[in-house]
Amino acid sequence: MSRPDRREHGQIRALNCVLGQLSRTDGSAQFSSGSTSLLCGVYGPIEARLFEEKIDRAHVDVRLRPDIGLPTTKDKWAESAVRKTFERNILSHLHPRTLIQINLQVKEGDGGVDAAAINATSLALVDAGIPLKTMVAAACCAVRADGEIVADPTEEEARDALSIHTFAFSSTSPDDNPVYVDSRGSFTMEQYDKCYDLCAMTVQRILAFMRTAIEGK
Amino acid sequence: MVAEIPPSSIEAAFVLEALQKGVRVDGRGLYDYRALRISCGPALGMVEVQLGQTRVLARVSCEVTRPAPERPTEGIVLFSCELGSLAAPGLDNGPRASAQEVSVSRMVERIIRQSRAIDTEALCIMAGEQVWTVRIDLHFLDHAGNLVDAAAVAAIAALRHFRRPDVTVDGETAIIHDPRDRNPVPLSIHHTPVCVSFAFLGANGQLVVLDPALLEEQTQTAAFTVTLNAHREICALNKAGGVPLDAEQIGRCTQVAVTKAEELIDAINKALVQ
Numbered sequence: 001m002s003r004p005d006r007r008e009h010g011q012i013r014a015l016n017c018v019l020g021q022l023s024r025t026d027g028s029a030q031f032s033s034g035s036t037s038l039l040c041g042v043y044g045p046i047e048a049r050l051f052e053e054k055i056d057r058a059h060v061d062v063r064l065r066p067d068i069g070l071p072t073t074k075d076k077w078a079e080s081a082v083r084k085t086f087e088r089n090i091l092s093h094l095h096p097r098t099l100i101q102i103n104l105q106v107k108e109g110d111g112g113v114d115a116a117a118i119n120a121t122s123l124a125l126v127d128a129g130i131p132l133k134t135m136v137a138a139a140c141c142a143v144r145a146d147g148e149i150v151a152d153p154t155e156e157e158a159r160d161a162l163s164i165h166t167f168a169f170s171s172t173s174p175d176d177n178p179v180y181v182d183s184r185g186s187f188t189m190e191q192y193d194k195c196y197d198l199c200a201m202t203v204q205r206i207l208a209f210m211r212t213a214i215e216g217k
Numbered sequence: 218m219v220a221e222i223p224p225s226s227i228e229a230a231f232v233l234e235a236l237q238k239g240v241r242v243d244g245r246g247l248y249d250y251r252a253l254r255i256s257c258g259p260a261l262g263m264v265e266v267q268l269g270q271t272r273v274l275a276r277v278s279c280e281v282t283r284p285a286p287e288r289p290t291e292g293i294v295l296f297s298c299e300l301g302s303l304a305a306p307g308l309d310n311g312p313r314a315s316a317q318e319v320s321v322s323r324m325v326e327r328i329i330r331q332s333r334a335i336d337t338e339a340l341c342i343m344a345g346e347q348v349w350t351v352r353i354d355l356h357f358l359d360h361a362g363n364l365v366d367a368a369a370v371a372a373i374a375a376l377r378h379f380r381r382p383d384v385t386v387d388g389e390t391a392i393i394h395d396p397r398d399r400n401p402v403p404l405s406i407h408h409t410p411v412c413v414s415f416a417f418l419g420a421n422g423q424l425v426v427l428d429p430a431l432l433e434e435q436t437q438t439a440a441f442t443v444t445l446n447a448h449r450e451i452c453a454l455n456k457a458g459g460v461p462l463d464a465e466q467i468g469r470c471t472q473v474a475v476t477k478a479e480e481l482i483d484a485i486n487k488a489l490v491q
Contacts (some may be wrong), residue, residue: 024305036258
């Protein structure tokens with residue numbers, strides 16, 4: 001069964017990114033995967049509020065705003081996805097008692113928002129010069145009702161899917177365990193393994209894309 | 218969170234001194250707008266406006282709801298304007314909206330709502346039962362001075378760019394057509410109001426500039442915004458607080474604003490045609 005936008009099962013949408021567009025932030029990146037587009041602006045290291053200050057490391061704060069309507073639990077989940085992915089990845093012990101504030105704005109949301117948020121944040125942190133252990137990229141895939149596994153589902157495909165999986169991997173080695181995993185819906189372990197492999201492959205392509213984008217800055 | 222650091226006294230003095238010689242810090246003329254770029258789409262009702270470095274994103278959406286009981290034949294227009302921590306460091310520090318967010322939000326909401334730009338009666342599907350609720354979300358992406366003018370352009374351009382699903386009313390039932398079956402239709406917009414903002418600097422507000430950049434806005438002693446449309450009608454005037462200004466100054470600024478508003482509206486029309 002073909003996909004609504006006639007893509008192959010393993011084909012992701014066109015990637016696009018622009019770095020350093022914003023004038024007030026320390027670093028920013030706009031990342032789009034087809035019609036899902038997010039803008040990330042990073043301030044840091046900046047002064048932290050007293051109650052957030054940590055004596056031996058930087059505090060990482062993530063805020064995500066949706067394109068339409070007021071923030072809901074879905075957006076809070078995306079915030080937590082980004083925070084969990086980067087809390088360990090940022091070398092926060094280099095900047096104790098400071099704050100690294102990651103601001104995300106969904107410009108257009110059409111499936112795979114969590115993954116795009118992680119990708120936009122990765123690029124924005126590099127643009128801001130925040131020290132990181134590795135680059136991180138994320139990809140999303142869905143298991144359709146007919147059992148087919150499709151990469152980078154649109155909102156419509158995600159709605160009708162039996163399960164959706166988001167994986168984030170770091171750039172050090174493809175054999176490394178994922179940095180972030182989010183699987184929801186009902187699925188078999190065999191399907192999970194196929195999604196894992198598909199996303200791992202997709203993430204490598206996204207990391208290569210990010211590398212080209214940063215080198216071309 | 219870093220509090221917004223005000224400009225140093227050297228910077229403030231430099232802006233004033235340069236203006237006294239008729240020179241603006243970024244080399245513009247006193248009544249020149251910064252470069253305006255309006256990008257519409259790809260989604261319907263999505264417009265991003267760049268005025269110099271200031272960036273605003275507007276998204277318009279709609280859904281079918283029950284009307285307000287006291288206005289059964291009118292649609293509803295909801296407005297959400299967020300000046301969050303992305304736009305500048307030190308913003309969005311607490312649960313309550315900051316004074317600046319409230320003032321920008323109110324000004325833009327006023328020009329859309331009170332100038333009756335949108336025909337709310339045309340949003341009625343079935344009186345007393347179903348109406349369209351149009352929602353405008355404004356997101357400030359980058360605060361580099363003069364948020365109001367950029368936000369006003371973004372809001373009205375997004376409303377004109379937006380298309381709502383087509384509806385046929387057959388006696389007692391209303392059929393809302395999927396955009397894929399029938400082309401969505403534009404909203405009924407009466408006119409295109411835009412804001413033109415001025416900043417007054419100096420102890421008595423004697424120096425005036427159009428479209429203040431960030432540094433000029435931070436050192437201003439008074440501000441004045443005129444809202445106009447293409448028919449040279451004044452929809453709103455806003456001078457809240459600041460040093461008292463000469464009535465003649467206000468008159469002169471309004472004259473300048475008429476020409477500038479035409480330029481802004483031209484730019485919006487051109488961007489929407491593409």
